[in-house]
Amino acid sequence: MIRIHFTAADFARVRFAARPAPLQELNAAFMTMFRPAPSPGGDLLTGRWRQRALRSLPPAVAPLADLVPAAARPPVFLDVFATGLTDALDAVAGTRPALLRAELERVHAHRTAPAPPWVRALHEGDAAARRLVRHAQRSAFDAVLAPVWDVVEDLHRAEFTRHALTAAEHGAGAALDGLVPGARLDGAVWECEGPGERVVELGGRGLELRPTFHWTGPPLLAEPPGHPPVLTYPAGSGPPPAPEGGTGTADALAGVMGRTRLEALLVLAEEHTTRGLARRLRVSEATASAHTAALRAAGLVASERAGRSVLHRRTALGGLLVRGRAGEDSVPSSP
Structure with missing residues (x-):
């Protein structure tokens, strides 16, 4: 501290x-x-x-x-x-x-x-x-x-x-x-x-x-x-x-989706609240909510309310998009 x-x-x-x-x-x-x-x-x-x-x-x-x-x-x-x-x-x-x-x-x-x-x-x-x-x-x-x-x-x-x-x-x-x-x-x-x-x-x-x-x-x-x-x-x-023209499919996906949304998809291999996702991405809760809304509209993330919180997790389609393309099988959750 x-x-x-x-x-x-x-x-x-x-x-x-x-x-x-x-x-x-x-x-x-x-x-x-x-x-x-x-x-x-x-x-x-x-x-x-x-x-x-x-x-x-x-x-x-x-x-x-x-x-x-x-x-x-x-x-x-x-x-x-x-x-x-x-x-x-x-x-x-x-x-x-x-x-x-x-x-x-x-x-x-x-x-x-x-x-x-x-x-x-x-x-x-x-x-x-x-x-x-x-x-x-x-x-x-x-x-x-x-x-x-x-x-x-x-x-x-x-x-x-x-x-x-x-x-x-x-x-x-x-x-x-x-x-x-x-x-x-x-x-x-x-x-x-x-x-x-x-x-x-x-x-x-x-x-x-x-x-x-x-x-x-x-x-x-x-x-x-x-x-x-x-x-x-x-x-x-x-x-x-990364420089323009960076190599690798992860860079190509980031170029289409934006790096923060791709990072959100990787993180959401495990379930997170909006607040938890915002903390992992180092953005505000409003920004994290906007990203999950866009990913949900594309069918890449599913969200459900649990009390006062909203839980997010990527869908099978979201998993197919990143698995084997960004070189990812799963992203372990935070301890």
């Missing part, structure tokens, strides 16, 4: 990032690629995206695995929120030597194997090692994000507009309340799900909110040096965006 304590000055300094940050989105993509297991309930489309993304990585990206060992929190100098790729790469390359050394020592402190020679050279300030990091990040961006960056920008613009309108009409508190499922503002304390237990006193620094479309886990909080705290939250309703 993340608990963020606001002052009056902090509420005045809450801002939504107007444009996506290339390296922040790249970090989110890598986290999704290397998650130890699929999200609860199985996420077929994200799994397919992960496989394609991993296959697309060139050998030049390999040094990034040395910088971010498994189970370690990445070095903070990779948390760069500049909105231009060149500026972001320059910021990483210009990391203060003291910070760079401290973070490399922290990340590698518990490793049994010694750090690779190039990491030791980076620790000692070697310019060629810094260029190696830059080349690895640029190669990773070109392989994973460049083909879909226009889509990411469009999605970010829509998310920014949605929250800007909410904040303008109802205030920053309402925008925070609706940021992610389960988030709530209690007086001057904002709570949301997050890794571990973390309490942050903003103390007048404000808070920057950044959506990501390549991460579906809990919100992530960073406190980069010289920058207000940044909360990165998942804003996508399905798998990460």
